Structures are given as structure tokens and as C-alpha cells.
Amino acid sequence: MTVLRWTNIFKYAVLLALAVVFLSPVYVIIVTSLKPLEEVSLSTMWELPSGIDFSSYGRAFMELAPNVMNSFYLVIPATLLSALLGAMNGYVLSKWKFKGSELLFTLMLFGMFIPYQSILIPLIQFLRTIDLYNTIWGLILTHVVYGLPITTLMFRNFYASIPDTMIEAAKIDGAGFLGIFRRIMIPLSITGFVVVAIWQFTNIWNEFLFAVTITNSDSQPVMVALQNLSGSQIVEWNVQMAGALLAAMPTLLVYILLGKYFVRGLLAGSVKG
Amino acid sequence: MAGKTVRRRRITRDQWTAAAFLAPSLILIAVFVYGFISWTGYVSFSNWNTLTPDFSFAGLSNYLYLFSDFRFQADLRNTLFFTLFFIGMVIVLGMGTAILLDQKLKGESIFRNIFLFPMALSFVVTGVVWQWLLNPSTGFNQFLGVFGIQPRWYTDTNILAGFQWGAIEFGLPVAILAVVIAAVWQMTGFSLAMYLAGLRGIPEELREAARVDGASEGQVYRRVVIPMLMPITVSVVIIMAHISLKIFDLVYAMTGSGANFVTDVPGVYMFETTFRGNYYAQGAAIAIIMLVLVAVFIVPYLWYNRKGENR
Structure with a gap:
């Protein structure tokens, strides 16, 4: 039973890791699109915006x-x-x-x-x-x-x-x-x-x-x-x-x-x- | 069959209506597919490499030019490696995730949808986003920096294991792998869905029987399940091969041709030379070569399937 549980944990770990990679573009799209232009920089791509700003949606x-x-x-x-x-x-x-x-x-x-x-x-x-x-x-x-x-x-x-x-x-x-x-x-x-x-x-x-x-x-x-x-x-x-x-x-x-x-x-x- | 012939004579009016149903589509396909392909073939043997059409006969000169051209040789090399890596990864990831999701784990449908949704997107959207994710100065390199690796992704001009062949250095263009990653992200869902459908079609008794015979879980997959998925794998290879041989939008939106044409593909070359450079005959020759490459995969596949239906 414990063996079974370990293999399950392994399977979930693989699926979760893949899911994170698959969703990372979505994360970048959403986070970046909610930033004002001043906050957009190459080094802070993964950081959350300081506030929610819809101005880029207006422009787009x-x-x-x-x-x-x-x-x-x-x-x-x-x-x-x-x-x-x-x-x-x-x-x-x-x-x-x-x-x-x-x-x-x-x-x-x-x-x-x-x-x-x-x-x-x-x-x-x-x-x-x-x-x-x-x-x-x-x-x-x-x-x-x-x-x-x-x-x-x-x-x-x-x-x-x-x-x-x-x-x-x-x-x-x-x-x-x-x-x-x-x-x-x-x-x-x-x-x-x-x-x-x-x-x-x-x-x-x-x-x-x-x-x-x-x-x-x-x-x-x-x-x-x-x-x-x-x-x-x-x-x-x-x-x-x-x-x-x-x-x-x-x-x-x-x-x-x-x-x-x-x-x-x-x-x-x-x-x- | 015999009964059908008799009935056919009795209801000719229905036969006429059936013909009227089918005829418009058949005519459209005959003209727009076969007629236009022939016309492209004709253009590819002409001198129409200017803005104004010139249909004088040029023999094979457009083809000969292409096969000695640095850019086109690079395109063929890139297409070869793109196709190999793209198909390989789509099959491994698609089959792997399908087998994992077939284990009756909780949350199976959430994972399935996460892997499938990129299928609903355009290659243009994928290109726009992955262009940033694989930009060497940001994106995934921000994490990889922790391990001290900073791949140059699609800006890398290295050719792995390269040697001079014709006008180009033949070998694996590292930059094309960045495009492969984006394409795999988008298309894995396709093979996953097909493999899941295939797995659900394999009766549980077969696996049970193998287990009774003393096969380990790994052997059940290696000896029973994966061989039974073979027809699916063939379909996935064919579909992915034809996508990769004619790929255009992803490369065009994500990287363009790249330095030294390391990410160029025939689709992009054809588009630029025809519609930006007005080299129509050359563009037509590229298109015909692309068609031949696709046909090598597709024609036997269609032929085999047709025979299968007659059985």
C-alpha cells in the first residue's frame, strides 16, 4: 500500500511540474498585460504588478x-x-x-x-x-x-x-x-x-x-x-x-x-x- | 451490391439530386486544389521573377537556383531537425501524459484541460508569447540563471556537430529548438487527446491477462499497451509531420528567419520571396518542393486508409 502511494506521489509530481510549465505562458500573459508600461522590464517579467492596471487592454x-x-x-x-x-x-x-x-x-x-x-x-x-x-x-x-x-x-x-x-x-x-x-x-x-x-x-x-x-x-x-x-x-x-x-x-x-x-x-x- | 444496381435504376431522380449535392464541392476541389497546384507547378518553370507576370519557359532554373542557395539549404536542414525533434517530443510527451492520466488519478480532467487548451490558440499567439519566454535576457533564463545556465535560445547561431555540406554548415541548429519548444507546447494536447482515446479503447481484460501472466506494470505497457497504440502513433506522426513541413505562422510570429537563417523554414522563405520580393517563380518552386515533401507522408497514408475502408 505504501509503495502504491509513493508511485502516486511521483505521478502527481510529474503532472504538476508539467502543468506549471504549460501554464507559465498564461501567467506571463496575464501578469504582464495588467502592468502599466513603467513596470514592464525584462528583469521583472515574473513579478506581480504593483496594482491592477487595465490601460494596456484599452490600448490593445x-x-x-x-x-x-x-x-x-x-x-x-x-x-x-x-x-x-x-x-x-x-x-x-x-x-x-x-x-x-x-x-x-x-x-x-x-x-x-x-x-x-x-x-x-x-x-x-x-x-x-x-x-x-x-x-x-x-x-x-x-x-x-x-x-x-x-x-x-x-x-x-x-x-x-x-x-x-x-x-x-x-x-x-x-x-x-x-x-x-x-x-x-x-x-x-x-x-x-x-x-x-x-x-x-x-x-x-x-x-x-x-x-x-x-x-x-x-x-x-x-x-x-x-x-x-x-x-x-x-x-x-x-x-x-x-x-x-x-x-x-x-x-x-x-x-x-x-x-x-x-x-x-x-x-x-x-x-x- | 446486385440489389443496389436494380434500385439505382428505379430512383434516378434521387441519384441526380445526390450528384447535385456533391458536384459543387467536387468542382471547387478540382479547381482550387488540383487546378491551382498545376498552375503553381507551371509558374515554377517560368521566368516570373518580377512584378509583372512573365510565363516564358525557364526550365529547371528556379529549382536549380534553390538547391544551390544558402538560404534554401539552411531551410531544408532546419526543417529536418525541426520535424525530428517536434514529432519525437510530441509523441513522448503526449503518450507519457496520456498514460499518467489514464491511471484514474484524482484531478485527471483538470490536468487534461491544462495540457489541451493551447490547441485552441493560434500559432501567432503562441509565437508572440514564447518570443518573450525564450528571450535570452528574460523569461525562463531568469530561473535558469540560478543553475548558471543561460541558453541563447532562438538567438543562438551555433550548429551542433556541424560540418560543411554544400553551401551551409550541416548539423543541429540550436536556435530551432526554441521554436520546437513552442510548437510542442501547442501541439502536445493533440497527441494526448488521441492517445487517451486510444488507451480507452484497449480493453482492461487484456492488461489484466498480462498481469496474470506475471508481467510487471512496466512490461504491461511496453509489451501490450504501447504496441496496441501503434496505429495512433502512425496517425500522430503523419499529422505532426505535415504540420511541421508546412509551418509558417509560428516561425514568422516568433523569430523570423534569424541570423544566418538559423530559424528560417521553407514556408517563411516562400512568403517573403513571393510577396515581399516578387520572385513568383521561385516562390512557386519552393511551394512545389514543400508539396512533394508533404505528399511523401500523406499519399501512402491516404492510400492505405482507403484500402482499409474497402475491406
Whole structure:
């Protein structure tokens, strides 16, 4: 019994040490962002602020607020559209398989893994020709298209778990393709929609490469603005830290409130069902 | 199967609707993925290294330039070591914490959430924060000073075990390890979640049986559990490899190219040469090389999984 207890203490010690390391960035973000500029110095990074000062949040908010709005204008339509298209594809590819559908699905999945650098130059040329370069709609289109493989994969795996007998029964009752989708698949996949939406929301919010190459100035999403804030010559890193926390807040809140679904999305997107 | 063919003829209208459901996405993927990749390939063989497009044929010259270029050679070296250390640490830490958390300890969910939350963050946020934590004059060095060590982290220009190879000194660039630490902090949660799911799928009877056969707790893991987690490990390696081969935002936000390009990666080079320098053809060539590197991992994986589904 004592041996058991010792191994438990050891396990806790390892976990605690790791947890401290994992949380240290959070500590630095919070402590630094609450300091006034005079108190920010390299040698006192780990020290608590003398008082709580929200002025860096004010500054960061002034800088980032328009870009935060851009991110919301981008993320909400892009998430909804890619979830809807993913559900439609997933339905066909799981319940209406045809000769070659598996191959088409694999060809589609490949799009999820490509480095986006390999499509970036033509994409920008294309967006320029259709006048969507440097617009939120251009980014929405981009994220919907390149989100298709993952949303299709998630819904396909999700729908594969709905028994075929249910579909057969509905067919016997006279339901067609659309009826089955509307009255059986969609109601049964509300959780699926939540999982996919959370996944897409987080990914599109956090994305940087498309954001920095497709938009400049006024239409830039928040991550580009945050990078500009930290890349600028003024080293007010209390403002940088406050900005980082503000920019991360929406996805962090989603994780805190709906973490279970976030992890399900992670597993659904990586482990084939 | 035979029954299906008969039914298919009877309900053609549904078949048409199904095609209409799938067609828009298939067309988009065909154009935006395969069409655009081909176009990038075409650009990479052109002379378009100015602001105005020039599609005259340049043969392999962009590729030949890159493979003799100091910066690109450094990028390949950095990517190799980044990938090795990043994948290794993500697997060891992810599997280790998953096994610890699978022991039915109290507070398991608190620890799990602490290790998982960085997954919800952007690489840009990670970069901004770790840039300060691994700044040699502050951050973790304030604690390490107690032990008399002051690593220079991402500002270190040393190449460990280096020897001249091509234009560069080949060896482990110490600075890249700082980027690895930040990336591991962010991605460990991913492998942890996958390993936890894997562990929960291993029936307790199997471990019990091994114990009855006289295996120690360590042997149960070495001989039974870890081998059974092999498919998960394969998935983690593939996913982490493709993340590390195309990494851009973390490096760009945290360190940039670094002195002597010690923290440069192809993603950053491609971005800067294309969109800051207007060397489009060169940028396209970098992108194609990145795609080939990723495809080496991904194509066999997808192919294997597809075969698995047909069984």
C-alpha cells in the first residue's frame, strides 16, 4: 500500500511540474498585460504588478477592435457554409456511395493536407480577377473551399454511424433523397454540426497565411493585426500581451465552454471512422 | 451490391439530386486544389521573377537556383531537425501524459484541460508569447540563471556537430529548438487527446491477462499497451509531420528567419520571396518542393486508409 502511494506521489509530481510549465505562458500573459508600461522590464517579467492596471487592454482594444470585427464577419459565414456543404457531401459519400466515390473522397481528403503555399499564387491571381482580393468575401470563399475536405470527412464519419436500416425503412415509407436528409440525417447530426462548427470556427479564427496574403489594411482579421502589433518597433509588450489575450479570447471561451466537442472534432478529423 | 444496381435504376431522380449535392464541392476541389497546384507547378518553370507576370519557359532554373542557395539549404536542414525533434517530443510527451492520466488519478480532467487548451490558440499567439519566454535576457533564463545556465535560445547561431555540406554548415541548429519548444507546447494536447482515446479503447481484460501472466506494470505497457497504440502513433506522426513541413505562422510570429537563417523554414522563405520580393517563380518552386515533401507522408497514408475502408 505504501509503495502504491509513493508511485502516486511521483505521478502527481510529474503532472504538476508539467502543468506549471504549460501554464507559465498564461501567467506571463496575464501578469504582464495588467502592468502599466513603467513596470514592464525584462528583469521583472515574473513579478506581480504593483496594482491592477487595465490601460494596456484599452490600448490593445483600440488597436484590434476593427480586426476582431473582421474576424467575426469572416468566421461566422465561412463556418456555416462549410458545415452545410460538408454535411451534404458527407451524406452522399456515406449513404449514397457509387462506383468511384471512395476514390473521389480520397482525392478530396488530399486537399486537407497540402501546404497552402502550393495554391497561394494562383488563388491570389484568381481572387484579383473576380475582384475579391483584399476582401472578407475573398477570405470566406477561400476558407469554405479549403475547409471542404475536413468538414466532409467529419460528417462522413458521423453519418457512417447512422444505421443503413434506418435509411432503408425511410425509403420504404416513400422518403426520397432530400426527405431523408432533411428529416433523418440533419436532426440526427445536431452534435455533428456543433463539433464541425467549433472546429471550423477555431481554425479559421486562428488562421494566418491566407489572412496575411489575401487581405491588407482594412479587411485584415485579428491574427494579422496581432502580428503587426508585436512586430512593430514599439516594444510595449504589456499591450502585446493584452492583445494576444484579446485575440485568443473567442476560441479560448469556446474551448472552456464546449471543450468536449472541441476534442471530439480533433479526434473526428484525425482518426478515420 | 446486385440489389443496389436494380434500385439505382428505379430512383434516378434521387441519384441526380445526390450528384447535385456533391458536384459543387467536387468542382471547387478540382479547381482550387488540383487546378491551382498545376498552375503553381507551371509558374515554377517560368521566368516570373518580377512584378509583372512573365510565363516564358525557364526550365529547371528556379529549382536549380534553390538547391544551390544558402538560404534554401539552411531551410531544408532546419526543417529536418525541426520535424525530428517536434514529432519525437510530441509523441513522448503526449503518450507519457496520456498514460499518467489514464491511471484514474484524482484531478485527471483538470490536468487534461491544462495540457489541451493551447490547441485552441493560434500559432501567432503562441509565437508572440514564447518570443518573450525564450528571450535570452528574460523569461525562463531568469530561473535558469540560478543553475548558471543561460541558453541563447532562438538567438543562438551555433550548429551542433556541424560540418560543411554544400553551401551551409550541416548539423543541429540550436536556435530551432526554441521554436520546437513552442510548437510542442501547442501541439502536445493533440497527441494526448488521441492517445487517451486510444488507451480507452484497449480493453482492461487484456492488461489484466498480462498481469496474470506475471508481467510487471512496466512490461504491461511496453509489451501490450504501447504496441496496441501503434496505429495512433502512425496517425500522430503523419499529422505532426505535415504540420511541421508546412509551418509558417509560428516561425514568422516568433523569430523570423534569424541570423544566418538559423530559424528560417521553407514556408517563411516562400512568403517573403513571393510577396515581399516578387520572385513568383521561385516562390512557386519552393511551394512545389514543400508539396512533394508533404505528399511523401500523406499519399501512402491516404492510400492505405482507403484500402482499409474497402475491406
